[in-house]
Amino acid sequence: MTPSSQAAEVPAETDGTLGQIGEFGLIRRVATGRSQPAVTLVGPGDDAAVVAAPDGRVVASTDVLVETVHFRLDWSTPEQVGRRAAAANLADIAAMGAVPTALLVGVACPASTPVATLTALADGLWAEASTVGAGVVGGDVASAAQLMVSVTALGSLEGRAPVCRSGAQPGDLVAVRGRLGWAAAGLAVLQRGFRSPAVVVNAHRVPEPPYAAGPEAANAGATAMIDVSDGLLADLGHVARASTVRIDIRSATLEVPARLADVGAALGADPRHWLLTGGDDHALAATFPRGSLLPFGWVRVGTVLAADDAGPAVLVDGRVYEGGPGGWDHFAR
């Protein structure tokens, strides 16, 4: 046997299936060679990780993504799925006014899943976590009929008070930072069988949440905050209910980007509906005391009103939005 034929028999790093290399083989491949940030005190490979929580508190959030429900591997690469799974959770941390510190990842998938798919998924998780200085510190993998990714993000408030959904007061102004409707437009494009324009399709594949805007809003005195994962009206509905207020959005403040207008015209859809009800861009929406100087990049889009007899609600130009609250409930009909 020649050296070259020997080499050909050694599977490359990404060859084969999970069933061939096993649970521990996979964990070794996705965990080794990663550079952990300073907040990771004990990284993967032990019973548990240890992460710094400098101000004596840790922020924590979990999201589950399921193949065919939240993503399709013919529409997104596994790396894009990893980035998106990380982004959804990191945005939740930002929406509390915190800075992400770590991710933990539970994966369930068939034994026939290619190792390359799972290492690309891990690469995506790492890539997105790295943009905010966080590490992937732990995880688990189990066999299942369907690919499922459950991500837990941890974060640090750096001494700030958490910005909850329940703090909005009548008179507060409502502001948004980040993209609205882009991921929804991208999904609509994919659902019609198209693959372009790339800028909206990629917005669906990999959201770009304005992570730093969360702590900035907290520092600027935000009274309530949420990340827009279910749609602006649906997520402001969570704020309205938690704060027992009404929120009135002024539709004229929601400018329709030219790209979305183009896509809407091409598909015969109203792009304004995407802005009001499209989720998955993970913009941040927050309320600030009247007269606040908004931090960089935030756009005022509405006002907080006292709840009336009809209870908490979100209105558009003073009226119930005719397109319905929209948003995403995985099990609602």
Add this chain to the structure above:
Amino acid sequence: MTPSSQAAEVPAETDGTLGQIGEFGLIRRVATGRSQPAVTLVGPGDDAAVVAAPDGRVVASTDVLVETVHFRLDWSTPEQVGRRAAAANLADIAAMGAVPTALLVGVACPASTPVATLTALADGLWAEASTVGAGVVGGDVASAAQLMVSVTALGSLEGRAPVCRSGAQPGDLVAVRGRLGWAAAGLAVLQRGFRSPAVVVNAHRVPEPPYAAGPEAANAGATAMIDVSDGLLADLGHVARASTVRIDIRSATLEVPARLADVGAALGADPRHWLLTGGDDHALAATFPRGSLLPFGWVRVGTVLAADDAGPAVLVDGRVYEGGPGGWDHFAR
């Protein structure tokens, strides 16, 4: 319509399916009315939870359990599945020498899943978390073909150094606290179609990890620790590799409980094999400096030796165990 017929149309708390009450309906039902411990600073219902981390560090671990792979709803009640999912994670926290503070839970399941199944699962998670003073502080639910539960546990080291797998030194003694082989015996009983003796079947359904023994071992100077989830030999193998040592188990120190001897006789199985290779009891195994006074309840079972040319290994009475390392790799053949 009479009041009583009206009442009959209002679904009871646990009636119906997840598809009927929706994601937010379920979250409301499982989150309301729970009493959070003092370490929960912000509980469920916001973008993220906030949990106290008094010494400026947080311990975190994630485990995934999948229906038909890790549990069967005809062998365990949903509440037992919840207890077991919590226990597997809480034991990982204890194995670092930490005290659990919180759980986050990602659930994926079919829309047809009865609400009663999911509320019972949540009850089980809460019941087990409560035994150690931890709360369930967050979660997510998504639709999937198969029931899957991903649990993340957080914990506090209370100022102690984490006890990692990598700290075992030649000359250390090896000790175990908690049950070995009981869950494996219970699983063997269920696999043969029996439902008794209840004491071993219940050990499979709901493990009883010695949570407090983790911090006690850390305080007593444990140099390495792990929870026995894959089997004593397999898990000590992790310690041996991480510490680059050999571990020699003296089999005579592993007393076979009369109950396991009975079950072994009835099934024609060697109960000693369950003690050495059975996982899921979540006993704790640790190494201590030679001459240590072991804390209450720990039993010395072996010795740490320097690695030889063959590298790290776990031996039984000086020899490779003929039954194989056993243990559980979800994808290994």
